Amino acid sequence: MDLAGWEQRYRSEMDAVFEPSPTPLLAETVSHLPPGRALDLASGTGRNALWLAQRGWSVTAVDGSPTAVKILRRCAEQMNVVVDAQVADLERAGFTIEPDHWDLIAMCYYLQRDLFESSKQGLVPGGVIVVIVLLAEPGKDNSFRAQPGELRRCFEGWEILHDREGSDTWQHKVAEIVARRPVSEVR
Numbered sequence: 001m002d003l004a005g006w007e008q009r010y011r012s013e014m015d016a017v018f019e020p021s022p023t024p025l026l027a028e029t030v031s032h033l034p035p036g037r038a039l040d041l042a043s044g045t046g047r048n049a050l051w052l053a054q055r056g057w058s059v060t061a062v063d064g065s066p067t068a069v070k071i072l073r074r075c076a077e078q079m080n081v082v083v084d085a086q087v088a089d090l091e092r093a094g095f096t097i098e099p100d101h102w103d104l105i106a107m108c109y110y111l112q113r114d115l116f117e118s119s120k121q122g123l124v125p126g127g128v129i130v131v132i133v134l135l136a137e138p139g140k141d142n143s144f145r146a147q148p149g150e151l152r153r154c155f156e157g158w159e160i161l162h163d164r165e166g167s168d169t170w171q172h173k174v175a176e177i178v179a180r181r182p183v184s185e186v187r
Ligand SMILES: C[S@@+](CC[C@H](N)C(=O)[O-])C[C@H]1O[C@@H](n2cnc3c(N)ncnc32)[C@H](O)[C@@H]1O
Pocket: 002, 003, 006, 007, 023, 041, 042, 043, 044, 045, 046, 047, 048, 062, 063, 064, 065, 068, 088, 089, 090, 091, 092, 107, 108, 109, 110
């Protein structure tokens, strides 16, 4: 679905779209990390951003849907947590990922290939990225889906903490990766 489609969906389901539980892979990953600076790209209504903020992370969440961000901000207020929630179209370079800055970057259920390199550079050395994307399937609109093996190729040379292609809890076919930026890199 494109951004306009998402905005429409959030508007039409305004009170129903907040999903309270974080992505299980993100929760599992974070359970091994000390809190730091986290960036949630295409955050939606903020299930991961809010959960991280509750656990002491300093979180920036970015989504292109003004309605999703409005819901996120409202939830943050209700939960009494701080999230720097920004509306930005990532496909139009609406948000710049600061290099060497983030301890954790989450990109869950969002595929934008040209974000991979800036996200990788955005992590501090030793920082961790969690990516989940839908996998291409015959007979589906595959414009927002990755090819098998594509995700893992993006992280060649990184420490891979998790790498899986299969079904998620909703029975979607997904590719998942958790990778750590090398502490010393040959540039
Ligand atoms: C499947 S939802 C995932 C939300 C969240 N990451 C999660 O896992 O719950 C995809 C999100 O991508 C956002 N999105 C789509 N295109 C975007 C764009 N060009 N810039 C920023 N966000 C975008 C949508 O608004 C939507 O919230």
